[in-house]
Amino acid sequence: DVVMTQTPVSMSVSLGGQVSISCRSSQSLVHNNGNTYLSWYIQKPSQSPQLLIYKVSNRFSGISDRFSGSGSGTDFTLKISRVEPDDLGVYYCGQGTQYPFTFGSGTKLEIK
Amino acid sequence: EVQLVESGGGLVQPGRSLKLSCAASGFTFSNYYMAWVRQAPTKGLEWVASITNSGGSTYYRDSVKGRFTISRDNAKSTLYLQMDSLRSEDTATYYCTRDLVALDYWGQGVMVTVSS
Numbered sequence: 001d002v003v004m005t006q007t008p009v010s011m012s013v014s015l016g017g018q019v020s021i022s023c024r025s026s027q028s029l030v031h032n033n034g035n036t037y038l039s040w041y042i043q044k045p046s047q048s049p050q051l052l053i054y055k056v057s058n059r060f061s062g063i064s065d066r067f068s069g070s071g072s073g074t075d076f077t078l079k080i081s082r083v084e085p086d087d088l089g090v091y092y093c094g095q096g097t098q099y100p101f102t103f104g105s106g107t108k109l110e111i112k
Numbered sequence: 113e114v115q116l117v118e119s120g121g122g123l124v125q126p127g128r129s130l131k132l133s134c135a136a137s138g139f140t141f142s143n144y145y146m147a148w149v150r151q152a153p154t155k156g157l158e159w160v161a162s163i164t165n166s167g168g169s170t171y172y173r174d175s176v177k178g179r180f181t182i183s184r185d186n187a188k189s190t191l192y193l194q195m196d197s198l199r200s201e202d203t204a205t206y207y208c209t210r211d212l213v214a215l216d217y218w219g220q221g222v223m224v225t226v227s228s
Contacts, residue, residue, distance in 0.1 A: 035213075037213065037214070039215070041157075041215070043157075048207060048218040048219065048220055048221055049149075049157060049207070049218050051214050051215060051216045051217075051218075054213050054214035054216070055213055055214070060214075060216060092156065092157055094157070094214075094215070096211070096213070096214060096215070099162065099171045100159055100171070100172075100174070101147070101159035101162070101215075102159065103156060103157040103158070103159070104156075105156050106156045106157075
């Protein structure tokens with residue numbers, strides 16, 4: 001199975017600030033078809049997870065351009081700029097390149 | 113608007129069975145792969161199973177293989193998860209998700225508690 005390692009486990013940021021979350025996979029996430037199925041999700045308190053970013057850097061419908069994804073192969077980053085109160089929650093990276101799909105253990109974002 | 117509504121959760125004794133349903137609307141259900149993802153209390157996300165759009169192929173995590181069965185009825189736009197021989201470690205909120213290059217839409221989740 002592909003192991004997804006996320007850091008940090010938690011972080012605190014001031015409103016308007018910027019954060020970066022790292023996600024590393026134990027093997028390359030490049031699929032045979034050339035796509036890299038690395039996604040980012042947010043789970044806000046008491047809510048279901050929501051998709052933010054798919055295929056490394058593509059924002060899902062309705063997602064603010066304050067969220068950006070980057071990376072390749074086994075090393076990926078989610079950046080959030082101009083942090084707003086509604087950004088608090090737990091962020092997960094996830095891979096859909098091979099079964100079983102796997103997720104990182106999550107990064108809890110708190111607002112100072 | 114895409115909607116996924118799970119039902120069928122509850123409290124069940126170890127070794128017993130439960131069947132979850134997920135009613136889909138707002139999109140052409142038969143065109144999409146679907147999946148179940150679970151989350152144990154205070155824990156992270158764990159993929160459980162996936163099914164192709166036709167239902168012809170299914171995929172499972174090792175810990176549920178032989179005990180859980182994912183299926184779908186495209187005429188009813190409904191996804192199912194039959195869970196047999198339930199264990200305490202299956203206690204979790206189960207989410208129905210649509211699978212298109214990522215898990216792009218999620219239901220509100222349904223709680224399954226396995227306890228005597």
